[in-house]
Amino acid sequence: MHIADVTFQRGTRAILTDIRLSIAPRSVTVVLGPNGAGKSTLLGCMAGLLRPTSGSIRIGDDDVHALAGPERARTIAFLPQTPEVAWPIDVEAFVALGRIPHQRTASAAVNRAAIERAMTITDTARWAGRVVTELSGGERARVLLARVLAGESSWILADEPFTGLDPSHQFEAAELLRNFAHAGGGVVLTIHDLSLAARIADRIVLLHEGVVVADGPPADALSSDHLRNVYGVETEWLIASARHQTPIIAIHGRHVR
């Protein structure tokens, strides 16, 4: 995915300025930044839902914003920040919504199989008849992911998919997305939790006031210098244990000039 000189303005205010990125599939990219840095806007532009003021986003040879709706949706799946479930439909019917872009291009059997696969991968098949709006937060997160996976897109863009999940469900959801990337898909996420981002990302894009200030593997992008500049906090990179190499970014306090 090539993001070429994307600028996005709302009124006279620039939300994104000259974003230039190439994102490879088979990896998990995390977009990080303070509130209002432009993360969601960038993700919305990449998903083809927001039209940049200038610049373009291409996947292969296709301009994302020039693709017809269903074709774009077959390429890119998008999970909004606060996913809405308007009606008390059952899990199976909910996951089936992910096949809407394929309704006219794939047979009923193919669609059926994709829905079943997505429910198997996410281990949600046993809830097929339960009502989505009555699930717990963790169960619901898995069903939301099943809906996204059912679309069998080559890219998944998710805006803060882990917010409000307990550590075990966070881990579970992160694993599902990592597996999708290992199987060849491209994953772009926004996350607020620095340690979680450091753990699951192959690459981190740090945004600040609509500009990319750091871009690279977690250990480089999340250096204490960068985090001080962007968030104004003093941080330290710790490795929890030698065995697991799980990074923790400790936040010591606000940076005092």
Place this chain on the structure above:
Amino acid sequence: MMAAHRRWLMPLLIAATAVLAIGSVLVGKITLTWAMWSAQDEITRTIFLELRVPRALLGIVIGMALGLAGAAMQAYLRNALADPGTLGISAMAALGAVLSMFFDVAGLHPWALPIAGVLGGIVGMAVLFLLSGLTASALTLVLAGILLSTLAIAGVSLVLSLSPNPWAAGEIVRWMLGALTDRSIDDLVFATPIIAVGSALILSCREALNALTLGELGARSLGIDLSSIQWRLCIGVGLVVGASVAVTGMIGFVGLVVPHLLRPLVGARPSALLIPSAFGGAILVLAGDIVVRLLPGGSEVQLAVVMSVIGAPFFFALLYSLRRRLV
């Protein structure tokens, strides 16, 4: 994996519609009996063919129109309080129809009045969408509906009062309190094709209405072109409601009550609710119209009154149960 009871729903609804339609033909000031029918006299034939049958058919068509419109509006706005009556679309259609009479356009062509009603309905939908947008809270939506219906009803009363019409007061009642009484086969002939076209437009949005379960962003990310859907629904609901109101006047609450009652029976999927709601609407209107005729008293109570007696407490209960989510 369709639950067993869901397979029985449609046959049941169709059967109930048929039974009530037959009931509607037989019941009234004069109850038609087999003996009268076999006697083949002129009066029986007239009552049967020119009064009862058109009335029953009109009940089916209008009920289907209102039920379908209600289900579609609820699905699009993702709000169980939406209905052509509560959101002022019916009132706008009545205003359109009344205006066409005031400016004598209605006399030019028999289609002019229903078309004016349709235009009123479309304008009503457009104003509603403009006021509330796609992501409106239930509160904004209900307020927009109050605004629209208040303005439109005031407009209807004003236009009828200004007209040089000695029966203005009666006319106002006719529009505000709709009924199936004394409508002819011509009314049926004008309303049915308009309602059919509108229904086809609404049904063409099925997939998009399902996608909207995920909200505006979710639906767009599934490749749905929402502005095209918005137009199709605007015109579709305008056609369906406009033609209904032009023929029968305002009959409220059908589109509110029916989808709400049927939703749990179809598993809440918006597309699965559309056709059952159409039949549910037919059942409710036919049943109400039979009740109207069975009530004792000299003059018939208007159908809209019966609907409001059923619908208003229902609306109250719905608001009460949703009140926490309203603001």
